Amino acid sequence: MDTKRVGEQRREFLKTSALLAGSAVLSGMPFMGAYAEGDDVIKVAVVGCGGRGTGAAFDAIASGANIRIVALADAFRDRLDEAYTKLSERHGDKLDVTEDRKFVGFDAYKQAIPLADVVILATSPGFRPIHFEEAVRLGKHVFMEKPVAVDVPGVRKVLSAAEEAKRKKLNVVVGLQRRYQANYRETIKRIQDGAIGDIVSGQVYWNSGGVWVRPRTQEQTEMEYQMRNWYYFNWLCGDHIVEQHVHQLDVANWVKGSYPVSFQGTGSRAWRTGKEHGEIYDNHSVELTYADGSVIYSQCRHFEGTSNRVDETFQGTKGRVFLSAGNDGALWDYKGNELFSHPKRGNPNPYQHEHVELFDAISKGEYKFEDAEYGAYSTLTGIIGRLATYSGQVIKWDDALKSNIDLMPERFAWDALPKVLPNEEGYYPYAIPGQTVVL
Numbered sequence: 001m002d003t004k005r006v007g008e009q010r011r012e013f014l015k016t017s018a019l020l021a022g023s024a025v026l027s028g029m030p031f032m033g034a035y036a037e038g039d040d041v042i043k044v045a046v047v048g049c050g051g052r053g054t055g056a057a058f059d060a061i062a063s064g065a066n067i068r069i070v071a072l073a074d075a076f077r078d079r080l081d082e083a084y085t086k087l088s089e090r091h092g093d094k095l096d097v098t099e100d101r102k103f104v105g106f107d108a109y110k111q112a113i114p115l116a117d118v119v120i121l122a123t124s125p126g127f128r129p130i131h132f133e134e135a136v137r138l139g140k141h142v143f144m145e146k147p148v149a150v151d152v153p154g155v156r157k158v159l160s161a162a163e164e165a166k167r168k169k170l171n172v173v174v175g176l177q178r179r180y181q182a183n184y185r186e187t188i189k190r191i192q193d194g195a196i197g198d199i200v201s202g203q204v205y206w207n208s209g210g211v212w213v214r215p216r217t218q219e220q221t222e223m224e225y226q227m228r229n230w231y232y233f234n235w236l237c238g239d240h241i242v243e244q245h246v247h248q249l250d251v252a253n254w255v256k257g258s259y260p261v262s263f264q265g266t267g268s269r270a271w272r273t274g275k276e277h278g279e280i281y282d283n284h285s286v287e288l289t290y291a292d293g294s295v296i297y298s299q300c301r302h303f304e305g306t307s308n309r310v311d312e313t314f315q316g317t318k319g320r321v322f323l324s325a326g327n328d329g330a331l332w333d334y335k336g337n338e339l340f341s342h343p344k345r346g347n348p349n350p351y352q353h354e355h356v357e358l359f360d361a362i363s364k365g366e367y368k369f370e371d372a373e374y375g376a377y378s379t380l381t382g383i384i385g386r387l388a389t390y391s392g393q394v395i396k397w398d399d400a401l402k403s404n405i406d407l408m409p410e411r412f413a414w415d416a417l418p419k420v421l422p423n424e425e426g427y428y429p430y431a432i433p434g435q436t437v438v439l
Contacts, residue, residue, distance in 0.1 A: 060355045064360070113140060128154070146250075151407045151408070171361055179371070187331065187340065207303070241284040241386050242379060249288075250374070252288060256290055256296070261396065263289070266392065281389065283300070327342065327345070391436050405438070
């Protein structure tokens with residue numbers, strides 16, 4: 001990677017995240033978004049009605065803004081109905097979704113998005129680029145869940161739409177909620193102010209026992225099965241280094257104020273190896289090397305019965321830092337003196353707070369949030385990490401960014417076939433380091 005461009009990238013990164021989590025106010029700029037200041041109700045459409053989409057809808061309702069959920073969209077009718085029931089039971093006064101505004105199928109998003117001022121995008125991640133592109137094309141503000149893509153072409157699509165969102169002055173918030181969590185904001189602000197010097201190394205972890213599995217049923221087509229059991233297929237999930245560990249990779253990039261230039265690592269299927277576990281790995285360990293030579297070590301795994309760890313720690317030339325979602329944020333010098341400790345009870349719910357800030361800005365007619373760019377680049381960090389562990393090769397950022405390997409199916413229909421299919425015994429092919437070609 002060209003070092004001059006890396007320097008420019010770093011300066012741009014720090015500029016656009018100066019107040020952390022994309023909350024720098026571009027005051028004085030005309031607001032061109034879908035919702036005009038003075039309107040009484042902000043109309044919201046939810047695209048993706050699973051647990052995260054329903055949760056995001058609850059968070060939007062609790063933001064304090066005057067909103068109405070006016071449309072629901074999902075590939076599956078049962079998930080849409082579950083979301084509608086939960087929302088109506090708890091927030092019936094905020095739900096205005098008649099039967100003709102419940103949309104089902106692969107193209108449901110095209111019907112729901114035009115009805116809203118703000119769109120919540122929370123389907124499985126593989127669909128995020130096309131959904132985000134459509135929302136921006138139609139001039140809608142967006143909350144979209146992480147990650148924002150599963151392959152490099154998808155990342156490029158998101159980056160292109162992000163530029164259009166900037167031109168249209170559309171607020172875009174990405175569900176990397178640590179960017180909206182007080183202990184992360186306050187601690188990282190001190191790091192960027194030089195409290196522990198230059199960051200020279202770090203370690204980031206998401207080690208847990210794994211997530212749900214949804215079994216195949218006899219009547220399902222291959223497309224439906226993969227869509228239902230989406231976590232285990234890269235075209236839908238991106239592997240857990242992308243879908244889950246993106247949080248820690250984003251923190252690493254945030255702390256460094258830049259993105260890695262090369263990746264090398266290892267991974268495998270050691271524990272979760274059944275037919276139901278599709279094609280993804282259950283462990284990844286990656287070294288992220290940045291332009292200044294510093295190395296951040298990244299580890300994520302889905303092993304049952306082993307120690308869990310979800311946090312981040314970094315070492316600077318003057319001291320060290322520890323961060324975690326459990327309200328921890330602390331800095332020490334190398335003599336053991338504590339430089340800063342965030343209060344344990346000093347964190348508003350970050351899942352809630354990202355919606356509070358987004359809808360507050362929209363209600364006031366302000367343009368404040370441009371999260372899509374760092375969301376895309378941190379997603380890309382996870383994707384390149386996956387390419388490194390799958391291949392066993394050193395992968396350069398610039399080389400990966402040119403990739404045209406598209407994981408998405410040729411067409412979206414229940415009788416269509418995804419690109420990865422099981423063998424006669426029902427097992428899916430998976431990457432083998434040293435043999436698998438990823439670029």
